[in-house]
Amino acid sequence: MAGSALLVVAFDFGTTYSGYAFSFRDDPLKIQTNQKWIAGSDQLISLKTPTCVLLDPNGQFDSFGYEAENHFATLVEDKEHQGWRLFRRFKMILHNNKDLSRSTTVEDINGKSIPAMTIFTMSIKYLKKHFTEALNKQKTGIVDEDIQYVITVPAIWNDNAKQFMREAAENAGIEKARLKLSFEPEAASIWCQTISTDVKETWSKAGRQYMVIDLGGGTADISVHEKQIDDTLKELHKASGGPWGGTVVDNNYLEWLTKIFGNTTMQRFKNEQMEDYFQLLRDFEIKKRGIGPESKGKITFRLSASMKELYQEESNRVPLEEKIDQLGLSGMVTLTSDKMRVEVSVIKQLFETPIHCVIEHVQQIFAKPNMQKVETILLVGGFGECKLAQNLIQKEIKKKKIIIPEEAGIVVLKGAVRFGHFQGIVRSRIMAHTYGLSVCTTFVEQKHKNAEVIFIDGVKEALNIFTIMIRAGKEVNIGEIISTGPLTPIYPDETNIIVYCTEEIDPEYTTDIGCKHIGTLIVKHSNGKSKADNQIKASFIFGDTELLVKAVNIRTKEEFSTYMDCL
Structure with a gap:
C-alpha cells in the first residue's frame, strides 16, 4: 500500500484556518507541521493560519492568513485601503452548492465579487510555496516530482465541490498525477490507528466499529468505520453531516x-x-x-x-x-x-444551536439497526477541541465511549499525510448517491407511461431512462468496476455517455426532481457497417474520491475514459 513518493505533504484548507504537514517515506509517522504562524502584535502562535486572502488594487495576490488580515487592517487605519480586497471564510461556498461551477463567485468583506476559482487557486498556491520554502531550509535536492500532494475535503461534499478543489489545486501548479483528495473524517480515523496509548485498543482489533465526528470551522463531517483484519478500514454508513461548525x-x-x-x-x-x-x-x-x-x-x-x-x-x-x-x-x-x-x-x-444539530444527527444514525455495534465516538477537529462541545456531546449521547485525541485540531492533517503514504488503507465506502446513465430504450407502454418519446429508424423509443449502475447506500470497494451490457449507439459518429446521480434509491428518469447531470464521456466511433458494429460497454470505477468512467468499443477494443466533469 505504500506510495513511491519521497515525501507526502497534506494541505488542510479549512473554513476558518488552514495549514500543512508532511513526512518522509523513510519515517512516515514523523509528521512535521509549520510552527510559525504568528497572529500579530500579541504574538499568538498557531499551527494554522486564517483562511484569508488579500488582493492589491490590481487584483494581484498580496498575502494570506494572519499577514493578510494584519496588512489590510493597517491599510484601513492609514485610509489607504481603497481598491484592496480581503476574502475570508470563503470555503463554505462549496458546501451543498448544487449550482457550483467554474464561474461561481465569492464576495470579499465589502460584498464585491470575484471568481471563486481564482481565490481558491491563490490560496493553495500560497500554501504550496510556503511549504516548499520551509522544506528547502531543511533539505536540499528534493524536486516537485518527489512529492505526493494530499488535500483534505469534507466527506459530505458533493462531487462538484470535490472536483472544484482538485481543479484549484491543479491551477496552483500541483500535477494531477501527484494529487489525492482525502476525506477529513477518514483521515482522522487513519491517524488514530497509530495512537500508542491504551485508547488504541478501542479500534486496533479487527471487527471494531466506531464513529468519527470531525467538528471543523464550517462543517460537522461524520463517518462510521470498521477495522478489518488486514488493517484496512471499511465504511459502514455513508458520510453525513451539515453546516454545524465553529x-x-x-x-x-x-x-x-x-x-x-x-x-x-x-x-x-x-x-x-x-x-x-x-x-x-x-x-x-x-x-x-x-x-x-x-x-x-x-x-x-x-x-x-x-x-x-x-x-x-x-x-x-x-x-x-x-x-x-x-x-x-x-x-x-x-x-x-x-x-x-x-x-x-x-x-x-451561543454554542447550543450547532452542537444540538450535531447531537440530533448522531442520534438519528445510532437509531439505525446496523449501527448497534458502534460503541465508540472519535471526536476531532478544531471545534472538537472545545470543552463545552465535548461535554454537551458526552452528556446527550449516552452509552457511547467518547475519545478526544491529543491535538484534535490537527488529527485530520496528520491522517491525510499517512493516507498519502498508504493510499490503500481505506478499503470500501458507502455510496451517498445513486449513479447511472441516461439511455433511450424501446418504448413499452406499461413501463414508460411518463417517458418522453422519439422515433429512431421508425422505432418508438423512450428517452431519459435512468439506467442504474449503483444505488445509494450500497457498499463499494475502492477501485471496484461496475460495467453495463452492450450499448448500441443512436448515431453513427459518436455516443455521448451521459452520467447522472441522485439521492433517490430507484429513480426512473434522469429528468426526475433531484437528478443531477454530473458529466459526459464522448465516445468516437470507428467505421462500421452498422450501429451494432460500434456497440460499446461502459464501466464505472467507484469508491475513490472521484468517479472515473470508461468505455470500450467492443469490436475494435478502443478505450475512452474521463473523470466526470461536475462543474
Missing part, C-alpha cells in the same frame, strides 16, 4: 454584539477599525476555546474604545448601560473603559 458560534457572537451596539455601529467598526475588529474576533476565538462545562462567573472580553466611540456618535443612541438593561442583560453584562464582562451562561447559549 463559525456558527462566531456568527452568533457577532449577532449578539449587534443587538447591543446596533447594525450601523458594527458595520462602521468592521469597515473603519479593521485592526480592532480582527482583534475582537481573535480574542473571542481564544476565550471560546477555554469555556468548559464547569466555567462560572464572568468572562472578560477586550472592548475597543473605538467601538464605544462609534456607538456614541449615533445621535439617537441611548446610553450603553441603558441598552443592556433593555435587552434584559442587567447584571449579566458590565462595561468598563476597555473591557466587557459577560456572564458565562450568556456565552454558552
Whole structure:
C-alpha cells in the first residue's frame, strides 16, 4: 500500500484556518507541521493560519492568513485601503452548492465579487510555496516530482465541490498525477490507528466499529468505520453531516454584539477599525476555546474604545448601560473603559444551536439497526477541541465511549499525510448517491407511461431512462468496476455517455426532481457497417474520491475514459 513518493505533504484548507504537514517515506509517522504562524502584535502562535486572502488594487495576490488580515487592517487605519480586497471564510461556498461551477463567485468583506476559482487557486498556491520554502531550509535536492500532494475535503461534499478543489489545486501548479483528495473524517480515523496509548485498543482489533465526528470551522463531517483484519478500514454508513461548525458560534457572537451596539455601529467598526475588529474576533476565538462545562462567573472580553466611540456618535443612541438593561442583560453584562464582562451562561447559549444539530444527527444514525455495534465516538477537529462541545456531546449521547485525541485540531492533517503514504488503507465506502446513465430504450407502454418519446429508424423509443449502475447506500470497494451490457449507439459518429446521480434509491428518469447531470464521456466511433458494429460497454470505477468512467468499443477494443466533469 505504500506510495513511491519521497515525501507526502497534506494541505488542510479549512473554513476558518488552514495549514500543512508532511513526512518522509523513510519515517512516515514523523509528521512535521509549520510552527510559525504568528497572529500579530500579541504574538499568538498557531499551527494554522486564517483562511484569508488579500488582493492589491490590481487584483494581484498580496498575502494570506494572519499577514493578510494584519496588512489590510493597517491599510484601513492609514485610509489607504481603497481598491484592496480581503476574502475570508470563503470555503463554505462549496458546501451543498448544487449550482457550483467554474464561474461561481465569492464576495470579499465589502460584498464585491470575484471568481471563486481564482481565490481558491491563490490560496493553495500560497500554501504550496510556503511549504516548499520551509522544506528547502531543511533539505536540499528534493524536486516537485518527489512529492505526493494530499488535500483534505469534507466527506459530505458533493462531487462538484470535490472536483472544484482538485481543479484549484491543479491551477496552483500541483500535477494531477501527484494529487489525492482525502476525506477529513477518514483521515482522522487513519491517524488514530497509530495512537500508542491504551485508547488504541478501542479500534486496533479487527471487527471494531466506531464513529468519527470531525467538528471543523464550517462543517460537522461524520463517518462510521470498521477495522478489518488486514488493517484496512471499511465504511459502514455513508458520510453525513451539515453546516454545524465553529463559525456558527462566531456568527452568533457577532449577532449578539449587534443587538447591543446596533447594525450601523458594527458595520462602521468592521469597515473603519479593521485592526480592532480582527482583534475582537481573535480574542473571542481564544476565550471560546477555554469555556468548559464547569466555567462560572464572568468572562472578560477586550472592548475597543473605538467601538464605544462609534456607538456614541449615533445621535439617537441611548446610553450603553441603558441598552443592556433593555435587552434584559442587567447584571449579566458590565462595561468598563476597555473591557466587557459577560456572564458565562450568556456565552454558552451561543454554542447550543450547532452542537444540538450535531447531537440530533448522531442520534438519528445510532437509531439505525446496523449501527448497534458502534460503541465508540472519535471526536476531532478544531471545534472538537472545545470543552463545552465535548461535554454537551458526552452528556446527550449516552452509552457511547467518547475519545478526544491529543491535538484534535490537527488529527485530520496528520491522517491525510499517512493516507498519502498508504493510499490503500481505506478499503470500501458507502455510496451517498445513486449513479447511472441516461439511455433511450424501446418504448413499452406499461413501463414508460411518463417517458418522453422519439422515433429512431421508425422505432418508438423512450428517452431519459435512468439506467442504474449503483444505488445509494450500497457498499463499494475502492477501485471496484461496475460495467453495463452492450450499448448500441443512436448515431453513427459518436455516443455521448451521459452520467447522472441522485439521492433517490430507484429513480426512473434522469429528468426526475433531484437528478443531477454530473458529466459526459464522448465516445468516437470507428467505421462500421452498422450501429451494432460500434456497440460499446461502459464501466464505472467507484469508491475513490472521484468517479472515473470508461468505455470500450467492443469490436475494435478502443478505450475512452474521463473523470466526470461536475462543474
